[in-house]
Amino acid sequence: MECKIEIVFDRELLRIQREEQKEEYHGKFRPSSLGRCYRYQIKQRRQDPITNPIPVKTLRVFWIGKLIHTMLQELFPKECCEVPFSWDDIQGSADLVMDRVWDFKSIKHYPFTLLKKKDFDIRSKLPEVLQTMMYTRAHEKEVGVLVFVDKNTMEFHEIELKLVDWINELHKELSTLRRYWDANLSHDMLPAIKPRAYGGKECGYCVYRDACKSEATDQEMVYFEEKKKKKKEVKSDGVTTERKEQEGPRLF
Numbered sequence: 001m002e003c004k005i006e007i008v009f010d011r012e013l014l015r016i017q018r019e020e021q022k023e024e025y026h027g028k029f030r031p032s033s034l035g036r037c038y039r040y041q042i043k044q045r046r047q048d049p050i051t052n053p054i055p056v057k058t059l060r061v062f063w064i065g066k067l068i069h070t071m072l073q074e075l076f077p078k079e080c081c082e083v084p085f086s087w088d089d090i091q092g093s094a095d096l097v098m099d100r101v102w103d104f105k106s107i108k109h110y111p112f113t114l115l116k117k118k119d120f121d122i123r124s125k126l127p128e129v130l131q132t133m134m135y136t137r138a139h140e141k142e143v144g145v146l147v148f149v150d151k152n153t154m155e156f157h158e159i160e161l162k163l164v165d166w167i168n169e170l171h172k173e174l175s176t177l178r179r180y181w182d183a184n185l186s187h188d189m190l191p192a193i194k195p196r197a198y199g200g201k202e203c204g205y206c207v208y209r210d211a212c213k214s215e216a217t218d219q220e221m222v223y224f225e226e227k228k229k230k231k232k233e234v235k236s237d238g239v240t241t242e243r244k245e246q247e248g249p250r251l252f
């Protein structure tokens, strides 16, 4: 019998995904979604059916991230890792909590190199910042550290964030979410179709893509248009041609 390891691996990833979806949901907002589209966060909290499941190719990338997380957490006492908190309407677990809070983010090589550029703007990582600040606030610490890890080279880049500098932004995010949640409960209303994260490309790989697309106005359809980019292709005879390729999602 032919056994393709790749198939066995993908099957396992899909099985884990199904198990995770079955886990009892706490019905609250998630720190890891802060800074993302408000509509997404409301849909996620009210558990709308997923119309575009995460493809297995992406699950593979997430798997590498999980391995790096586990490996780093094994370096510290168990009680300092995955430290949970639970408020009335938001709940989650911080990667590492000691005198401060650390959040691990494994990313691809190219975005990692951008972090080190002089003109790098931390606001371009607002979801990651808000998540870290949420844990920092919930665990009553003053400093949170975003630890970026290059998946290719295992290089590290740490960015220290003071809660005092971000507390207003965090409050703004939470109060906006609470307003939208109340509007959803009282009038079954959803926030507008408006991506916020990942350079405005959020809809392109959102799990609610088809549901939102079917409700979008003509103006909102712009968020669902597939961008094409030209890519040079070298044929076996050495002739270079250009072909159009669908732009893939940016994976953290």
Ligand code: SF4
Binding pocket: 037, 038, 039, 040, 041, 043, 192, 193, 194, 195, 202, 203, 204, 206, 207, 208, 209, 210, 212, 213, 223
């Ligand atoms: S498809 Fe776009 S607008 Fe809809 S929930 Fe996702 S990110 Fe938000």
